[in-house]
Amino acid sequence: MTHDVGSTNERTAILSAEDLGVAYDDIPAVSNVTVAFARGEVTALIGPAGSGKTSVLRALNRLHDLTPTARVHGSVRLHGKDVYDTDVDAFEVRRRVGMVFETPAPFPMSIYDNVAWGARMHARTLDLDAVVEQGLERAGLWDEVKDKLRQSALRLSAGQQQRLCIARTIAVDPDVILMDEVTAPLDPISTGKVEELILRLRQDYAIVLATHNVQQAGRLSDRVTFFLVDDNRTGRLIEWAETDSMFFAPRDARTEAYISGRAGSDLSTRGRTG
């Protein structure tokens, strides 16, 4: 599979994957993914369901370590160091490559503890109150919750919960934030708030956003990667380019079909060449 690297400067990339693949029970779910993510950029992963977006995301922060049936091959480099090297601490990788999930998953604790829990774990001498306030502030949630920090996080709305999860991720000071369909279960207004938040956070982190929503990818991302399954139901990276160039001049006919909404999950690589 050949694809253009767009114009991403490999030297500014914080996190990069090379020939990355994930298999469950030895059945490949996605393979041959080469991509890089730079600070100050939002990279959207788009493609139909089952094309391997989530598998790639979870390979980037070694979350597959927790699934005994999952195998990751290829390499993932964080600041040039392969995170799958034996001398690398997976827990430290996950702190530096944070992740927010589709369903808001606040801990069944107070709002304060949700943000403080991760931070407390990594540095005990930290001024936690400041970390919590800063995290909530940056997640655009501070004004809404500052008077009820001791309240259970489960009583927040879904949109607030999702922003709380982002605050929680920010609080442990990551370099990269992986977001897996973070607005999928939210109403349009909550989605709008989360999208604004992503644009605000963009300058300080490398953000990787998996989404079903092509328009959202267009609104938020600087670069887009397009995934599709091949004949063996294995996900492939079809195209990786700057958002504008992919939306206005996709190099691959399948990309164009998907972006323009003419084709969905029935797309396959059969009989076409990228």
Place this chain on the structure above:
Amino acid sequence: MRPQMRPRARSSAVVRALFAFATVVTLASLTAVVAHVVNTAAGLVAVGGPDASDRSPIPDSPVATSDQTGEGEVIASWTLLESLVRRRQIEREVSALLPEGTRLEFRSWLSLSFVTRGYSPNPLRTGIRGALIGSVWMVAIAVVVAVPTGVAAAIYLEEFCPRDLLRKAMRESVHLLAGVPSVVYGLIGLVLFVRFLGPLTSGAAFGATATRVPTGRTIVSAGLTLALLTLPRIVIAAEQAINAVEPRVRLAAFSVGATRWQVVRDHVLPQAGPEIGAAAILAIARAVGDAAIVIMVGASTVVIADPGPFAAFTALPVVAYQWAMRPDASYRGLASAALLVLLLLVVVLNAAAAVARSRARRTR
């Protein structure tokens, strides 16, 4: 459509009736047990005065003489139902058939003094103090030993076990162990705790032995055996509770860089805790009524002094069993009363489990 409706409705009615019948059988058997125990735990008794003392109520007991108590002996007894329904008839029978001076009185075998009194050869004065203390000791030891061990094993299996195959094999073994009959555990207890670890379980190693000749047939041995019996059930229940912790919370915790132990300590255990507690209480409540295991480990028939951990002991189900085997009616009443206390203990434990469960639901 129409012609098909009737036969289908009929078969569904049959199935529904079968299910209803099964429910009725279940409830009826439970009701029968409780009704029988209550029915025999109280009722009219005919008590012979001192001149009727030649009829010893305990033929096989050498110390059974009524003049020690001065309260007379039970010559005959009737169930609660009989006492309520045929009182007149019973009164006539007593005055016609039983010797002069026989008193007819209503007696509840279950009473406060029954619970607080120790052993007495006179069924009117005996109590279950020693057996109750023995059972409570055993529950306490089982809780202290089996709950932490079982939870730790479940955490290992669910969170730390490195290989999936190993985890499955160990899980199957635990399930197998949960099905092993209690009498087998009793044998293990006898061999392991009473004989092999005798110096420890008798308290001799700590200079704490309560008997002149140190023996491993102590409360500690029985409690540890009870812990062994409940352990697999606690492991299974804890595994299920740990499994029920929302995976997204777990993933989220890992995603901020938490270690396994931090996730278990701060998220898994707090969420699974009440559920585990409830299941553990139920497992122990189930085991506390098991007579076989205690008899195997060597429960005594008679305990005079309040037993300590290293003392010879007896337990509620053993006492109830021994009394139920006696031929005379008064001991049947005592057995029922002892069983009622046991049932009450189990009901209390179940209520505690229910409270734990409702707490678990509220925090979710």
